Amino acid sequence: QVQLQESGPGLVKPSETLSLTCTVSGYSISNGYVWGWIRQPPGKGLEWIGTIHHSGSTYYNPSLKSRVTISVDTSKNQFSLNLSSVSAADTAVYYCARSGVLVAEKYFHHWGQGTLVTVSS
Amino acid sequence: EIVLTQSPGTLSLSPGERATLSCRASQSVSSIYLAWYQQKPGQAPRLLIYGASSRATGIPDRFSGSGSGTDFTLTISRLEPEDFAVYYCQQYGISRTFGQGTKVEIK
Numbered sequence: 741q742v743q744l745q746e747s748g749p750g751l752v753k754p755s756e757t758l759s760l761t762c763t764v765s766g767y768s769i770s771n772g773y774v775w776g777w778i779r780q781p782p783g784k785g786l787e788w789i790g791t792i793h794h795s796g797s798t799y800y801n802p803s804l805k806s807r808v809t810i811s812v813d814t815s816k817n818q819f820s821l822n823l824s825s826v827s828a829a830d831t832a833v834y835y836c837a838r839s840g841v842l843v844a845e846k847y848f849h850h851w852g853q854g855t856l857v858t859v860s861s
Numbered sequence: 862e863i864v865l866t867q868s869p870g871t872l873s874l875s876p877g878e879r880a881t882l883s884c885r886a887s888q889s890v891s892s893i894y895l896a897w898y899q900q901k902p903g904q905a906p907r908l909l910i911y912g913a914s915s916r917a918t919g920i921p922d923r924f925s926g927s928g929s930g931t932d933f934t935l936t937i938s939r940l941e942p943e944d945f946a947v948y949y950c951q952q953y954g955i956s957r958t959f960g961q962g963t964k965v966e967i968k
Contacts, residue, residue, distance in 0.1 A: 786906065786949055786959040786962075788957040788958065791957075799956070801957075802956070835905055835906075843954065844912065845911075847896035847911045847951065848898075848951075849908045849911075851905035851906060851907075853904075854905050
């Protein structure tokens with residue numbers, strides 16, 4: 741059974757870069773699927789941040805594209821999120837998740853438990 | 862960007878009642894690219910429905926999805942106590958976007 745676990749600092753200063761890692765167990769990232777990040781500000785809805793194919797191809801939310809980098813490290817079975825120049829508006833629970841490769845399968849069927857990141861000085 | 866608008870914002874119902882949740886898209890979405898998720902407080906979202914009407918593994922048959930074009934519906938035939946939660950629709954045909962959610966609360 742695949743499991744995903746987010747990790748990283750819970751507090752980031754304004755203007756700095758938010759960095760999170762998702763560690764996958766029970767499945768080898770290099771075998772396939774698409775891996776993504778979704779966030780949820782406190783008390784609000786879900787926002788897709790971006791996804792990365794196991795081959796390394798990336799797709800980002802246009803509204804965040806200029807600040808987002810998602811990368812994959814198959815040797816560690818992890819993928820990562822970097823979000824630069826953060827502000828209080830980036831305070832959210834950040835989830836990592838897995839989706840299918842084909843367009844018809846790009847729903848998120850496995851999720852991590854989420855990690856709260858607060859942007860504050 | 863395809864905007865998904867969910868209604869109502871909050872649905873107040875009693876256990877055993879039928880819940881009907883709406884998701885309207887700003888432009889046509891192929892029905893195979895529409896999903897529904899359930900989220901309980903402090904938990905990650907859980908996939909309920911994909912392809913507008915296919916139940917995910919382990920999802921009870923009281924949950925059903927329907928719709929096409931710009932109008933989609935999630936129906937819970939008889940609410941169980943564990944069904945009171947927030948529900949989100951998502952389209953994944955053009956990029957990915959989520960609706961703002963509908964909260965189903967106990968009346």
